[in-house]
Amino acid sequence: MPAETSAALPIEYDTVHQAADGQRDALVDELVHRGSQIVDDIDSLIFTRDVPGPAAWAQNTWLAPREYRVDSIGDAARRLTSIQRNWHLHSIAHHRRARLIADKLPPIRFKPLEFPAFVPSAPLGSFALLDRDRLLASPVCSSAFADGHPIFAEDRTGPPNRAYLKLWEALTLARRRPGPGDVCLELGASPGGWTWVLDRLGAEIIAVDRADLAPQIMASTRVTTWRGDAFGVTVDDLERPPDWILSDVIAYPSRLLDLADYWCHACPHAAVIITVKCQGMVDPAEISRFLDIKNARLCHLAANKHELTFFRLPEGGPPEAVFRGPDPH
Ligand SMILES: C[S@@+](CC[C@H](N)C(=O)[O-])C[C@H]1O[C@@H](n2cnc3c(N)ncnc32)[C@H](O)[C@@H]1O
Known part of the structure; x- marks a missing residue:
C-alpha cells in the first residue's frame, strides 16, 4: 500500500464538492436529487458519499479526498509533496497556517491562458486544513484549474462585451473549436461577444437575435445576421446542417x-453548446432532464453566473462536466 494511503485517517465521505460562487443551494439540491449522502459541509465544501463524480453546480469536485494527521507545517508540506508536485490551497480554516504550508510547496508557474488554449495536463490537487493538525487533500480533482477557474489573457478592445470569456472557457473545456469551413448557428448572439470569438476562429456564422449585433461584428464577411426569434429557427432554414x-x-x-x-x-x-439560464430557485429535476439527452454534459463555468453550460459533443465532452453515467443495474 503506498505510504500516503496507509497513513490516511478513516473518513465517511468519498467526494468533496466545491460550490461555485453563490451557487451553494443549487449544488446541495442537485446532490440530494441525485442521491448523494451529504456527510458534512464546511464553508463552500460539501462532503458526500454514494454518488461519486463531478456535480454540475460545483466549480471543482475533489474526487479522491483523504485526511491526514499532521504534526507541523513542514510535516503537512512533506505529506503533500510525497503524493504529487502540484497543489492548490482552497483555504476554509486556519488560513495563516494553511498559507504557510502552501508557501513550502513547489511553486506553480502561473501564466494567463492565451486563447485558443489547452487544458493543462499536469494534475493539480486541492488541499485545506480542517483543523490545526488535520489536513484534507485530494490529488485528483475534476478541474485542472485552481478552484476550477481558468484565467485568460483578456482582450479589452476587440469584443463588444465580456461574454466572449464564457465561450473561450467553454471551447477550452470542450477541447475542440470551430474553424474555417465550419458553419456555426449562433442563437441569441447580440451584441456579439461569442460571434467575435467564432469569427476570429475563421468559422462561418449565422447569428440570430431579436436585437442587432455591434456594427463592427456585423461587418465581417463571415457573419450572416438573422433578425428574429431564435426558437423559430429550424434545420430546414439552413443551406446545410x-x-x-x-x-x-x-x-x-x-x-x-x-x-x-x-x-x-x-x-x-x-x-x-447552450447556456442554461436559471432564474431564482433551480428545480434539480428539471435540470437533470438535460442529461437525458444522449452524451449530454452540464457544468458551471467560472464565467457562468446563475446558469450552467450544456455540452453535447461528438467525442463525449468535457471530463470536468457531469454526465449521466451508465446505469449500474
Ligand atoms: C446574454 S445575451 C447574449 C450575449 C451574446 N452571447 C454575446 O456574446 O454578446 C442574450 C441575447 O438573447 C437574445 N434573445 C432572447 N430571447 C430571444 C429570442 N427568443 N430570439 C432571439 N434572441 C433572443 C437577446 O436579445 C440577447 O441579445
Missing part, C-alpha cells in the same frame, strides 16, 4: 431544454 449550434438566449430552462433536444436530434453530428 450546421457543424456547431451555440445558444446564449435568455429563456426559462424548460424552453432551453426543448431547444437542446431539438438541435441535438436534428443535427446528431453537430457540437452543441
